Amino acid sequence: MATSTASDKISIYKVVGSKIWGFFGSLKLTLFILFTLAIVSVIGTIIQQNQPPEFYITGYGNWGSFVLRLGLEDMYHAGWFTAFLIFLILNIIVCTIDRFPPKWKATLESRADVDIRFIKNLLNNHTVVLEEEPALVKERLLKILHKRRYKIKEANNTESMSMYAWKGVTGRFGSDITHVSLLLILLGAILGSVLGFKDFGTFYEGEGATISVANFQFGVDKSWYGIPLPKIDRQRIASDIQLRLDKFWIDYYDTGQIKQYNSILTLSEGGKEVIKERHIWVNAPLNYKGLTFYQSSYGLAYNRVKQAEFFLRDAKTKKTIVPPFQINWNVPYDIPGTDYRITVVGFVSDFAFDPNTKTIYPKSAEHNNPAIQVEIYKNGKPLSRPWLFYNYVDLFAAIPDSNYELIFQTYKGIVYTGLNINKDPGTNVVWAGAALMVIGFFMAFFIFHKRIWVNVKRNDRKTEVYIGGMINKNKFVFERELSEIAESLKASASKGVK
């Protein structure tokens, strides 16, 4: 009794196991997954991705919470979307394991010893009747097939001669290579998402900053039913790599459109310069030790300027008294012919005043309402610290106890460059997979497995040649090739007779 239940159990496992295996090995599952992925991917292009939750609540009304619950706001990273990809991976693996070995065997096997019935059962077959001796016919046939680059295996028996000719076996394995390449690409993507990181930094001209990188700690996580699962902790730590922006500039076309954004970068590691003044632009990033620096954006500093230009005029007549002069940030300047000395000490790109805290702050990083703060000294004594406006020159322009007005004419901002700093150790795996995929495609679609069987038989002073063949795809071209072979066999025979 005990033994029979044990074997029953085993057979139940076997049945269930083979059911599951069969489920993952079916082409219907492939079609289902492909169509489902296609359809659900559309949703992610209609619903805007990666917006804050409020966006969906206010924008989609009652549907907002539904969107958030299903993870549709970051759909391509949602658990159920990943589950579909995992199903696809399992489907590919099981299909390959199921189909590859019998295919491999079948292509290695090449029966040359075939009878007439076998050939006549093939979809494409021809019968050619000739006068010559079988040996001569065979020789010519071999020549024709060799010319068409067929490999040939011969078989001889008592009443007839037969042969098997084939080419393009590799075409059979194109689909397997393609499937493996897809797995490789997905592996690269996983590597990148686990071990890579994406960062963004702004760098002012002439200034350096330390690059932070991701640090990984591998451990074991037992929080899920006590089952030990691999755990990866990611932290951002400062590296000993320093980046300095030497220069940023924009190239323009004659029409005024932007041609290119350029940065010159210098990298140092451990205080030593390792890359000196490298020119990068959009489409030409800088690579260093797996880190890549991409030109991404640019802008003007919102809280500082490089240089500002002023002039002094008479408060009543508005006549210029001291012509325009440029002064640098935080460098005191004696206005010629006067007792005044001024220093540029503050700047905001978009002036705003908070009445509660009585502080001045930039409303945005846009240069909508630039204002500059200057310290004015008279004979070495501090006099005032007015804010002067680029858009409203008259405002607060008067210097106290004098007939002068200090006019803020223009300024040169400090440019910064915005760089994407990425690390993705999976990229090369993805490229390897992509290359393999192209190879697999060419094999699968453009190399055809052609197989031809021939039986030559002497029958009543005539030689009968039976030619038949098979191809895995591209039927019509093969049909024509086979009749061409039959025709050329006839044609060269008639030449031979003459």
Add this chain to the structure above:
Amino acid sequence: MKVIMSLLFFDMAFWFYLATMILYFGYWVLKKEWLGQASTVLAIISTFAISMMLISRTMEAGHAPFSNLYESMTFFVWIISIAYLYMEFRYKIKVVGAFVMLIAFAAMLATSNLPYRYQDIQPLNPALQSIWFELHVFSAFIGYAGFGLAFGMAVIYLIKARFEERKISHFLIDRLPSSAMLDELSYKSVAWGFVFFTLGALILGAVWANKAWGTYWSWDPKETWSLITWFVYAAYLHARVTRGWRGKKAAYVAIFGFLSTVFLYWGVSFVLPGLHAYA
């Protein structure tokens, strides 16, 4: 910038394509040998005219002619013409030309109705200045053309298969190639299209994106739609080896795939915002 020659050649090609389409239809209906020969000659002349348009455009702009819809549509017409001429020469199937030239002329008509600003030459923005841009578009458009041809074949296949099934004879339908041949040609077009689409749209696009934006895949609407299209054609290729999915169902998938391609090409640019806003 001067854009005289290319506009002139475009207008010329427009009328040539209209005439070519009419001749192919005439050949289909009247089955006169001289009409067939005349259609082929005119198809070659049309292709020559569109080639001249592309060459003059390249010379005027100083870069490959696929930086906007006006240029890339013309390029699409060029590729589909060459692919068709090759197919006609190889498989001797002239009647199908009526449908292919209908697609080509429809593309010319759509292009000529684009807003006027598209005809102007725009200098390349920073992201477009890359050899990967040229390779990416070139290869992706071979893919589009392949899918376009497959679409045409699948439509004729469905008509032809319906008549064959019901054993109804009509002289116009009888002149079409057999449904088996149409199925094969549709498959071949998808095969060519799929290889170059994968290489161009997905792989070379990813290489370029990695250079310019720092990531090979970012689920931008254009990227996602090219993946959707890829899924549909991958399904087509698997459907053809599955019993019960051959023939009609596969033909519907090929049609569906081309609709997805058209949306990928036109729809995404106009409807969905994203990184590909310029194309």
